[in-house]
């Protein structure tokens with residue numbers, strides 16, 4: 245398997261996080277649906293679609309790295325699996341929508357951090373495809389983080405702090 249540069253590894257990581265984000269948004273949408281929160285379900289479905297697009301766009305760029313595509317995708321799959329394990333650790337049958345949004349807050353913050361790192365490496369690497377990918381994807385990840393935080397605080401504002409959870 246080809247050895248990856250820092251830039252290529254980070255590309256693999258953002259692809260893997262986009263894969264993990266699809267699973268996470270799907271699980272949390274399920275909780276929100278059970279909780280009868282259609283507005284939130286809709287916003288999570290949109291995030292899911294954008295995560296899918298991020299995966300596809302990332303894979304397309306990975307394909308432009310001569311001889312590196314399969315190593316980049318291997319990195320992506322490994323990150324995806326770690327993400328799935330983290331979700332399994334964090335969420336269980338007792339979890340409610342707020343728990344789900346808390347997990348997503350961590351996941352989206354992680355995505356913002358990784359996309360920023362990829363963009364920063366590319367300041368010197370100057371790969372045009374990566375530049376296009378990050379200028380598309382970074383603002384979306386920042387919006388995802390803003391939105392999940394806002395959604396969780398909206399739930400909090402409608403719950404009593406001293407009610408039994």
Ligand SMILES: [Fe+2]
Pocket residue numbers: 265291295352355384385388
């Ligand atoms: Fe995201």
